[in-house]
Amino acid sequence: MSESAVTALRNRADKPGTFAVVTYGCQMNARDGETIASLLTACGLVKADRAEAELLVFNTCCVRDNAERRALGNIRRAAHDKRSRPGMMIAVCGCMAQESGESAGRVFPGADIVFGTHNILRLPEYLLRALDERQPVADIWNEAGSSGDGTIEDAEDIAAEGSVGHKAFVIVMRGCDNFCSYCVVPYVRGRERSRPMDEILRECEGLLAAGVKELTLLGQNVNSYGVGLEGGATFAGLLRAVAGLGAPRVRFMTSHPKDLSDELIATMADVPAVCNHIHLPVQSGSDRVLSLMNRRYNRERYMERVGSLRRAVPDVGITTDLIVGFPGETDADFDDTLSLVEEARFDAAYTFVYSPRAGTKAASMLGRVPEEVSRERIARLIAAQESSTARVFAGLIGSERIVLADEPARRSAGGVSGRIDRGISVTLPGGEDLIGRFVPARIVSAGHNTLRGVILEG
């Protein structure tokens, strides 16, 4: 980040006075959105509602077709509004911007600034240039540093906006080397690179000193943390070190099943601060489809990892991602996915209909599954997962849990919602004074996606 651009912007009377960041997609994007908000605040802009903001930043995601369409629709709408709002500016960043590469300036008509996933920290300079030159600025770096100086800038050294709350995300690695055949992440987020452990620990220390009670360590594939770092750092070692700082709760995501080590499972079992929850995307229950997806594990290996987790951490909550309608998926393949959902007893699953992503191997595979077949399959899959969730929830009724209260409950006036160690949402009666506190509770009933509890004395 250029300090001079930040200072220059602070002194510019013609800069937008307010901003809003609209983020789509995963938690990595959410963390980038917080970084962008921090940068703009440092430049003297004030956070505002999306409807009123003078600078709208669309932090996009191209992993799924529907997120992409939603973002494009909203960008177009904002570009239309801009015509009747002199001074309003639009910036587009994130994976869609990165993917657009050299066409960035043309892909988002109406945008004043377009930048990618590798050059977030340059936003103040781009804003300054757009104000000076009164014409759109588009700059997308590739991993080798298309800016010319060969560097990749990551945004970890910028404090997350809002990180002084009771929860914070900490990025431990970026990028992915796995090249699953359906996924654009390795192309838009680059190759894997881990942050040095001491840098991560310094950030965590600062967050804990500021009162954060739950840290979530983020990466596209946290299990391969440490590759390329000196000294043999592992993700399990990092988790232990973060917990050793006195963090009351530590979460992490996302884990690739092929890299889930015995050391990590043992760490989840041994270190009380490490939460009993793992997001372990399986994607399909069919070995044939897993191979086409280039996931590099089969169903047996996945279920062996699930079994090891459950033996070591009996209360573990496992959540997953599932794709239906992958090219060539037959009825028999889909039945394998249904039976895996039954066998694995997931707490929850994010379910998706496959959508081809340009540039990926799967996009050119034969055997496209008709839309109506995919629709029917996903309805059956959701029903199967709902039954699994209901069984998990029923088993938790009557148990005593510690809830970290997060926010006023959306659907229950006079209540707060929070999460248990296992990651499941719980609604409790009580006021906002509970937010940010660990509250002992007994689970008394279960809804669709949430448990309900009563507060225990003491």
Ligand code: SF4
């Ligand atoms: S592991 Fe596969 S699905 Fe996950 S980010 Fe990497 S390529 Fe994409």
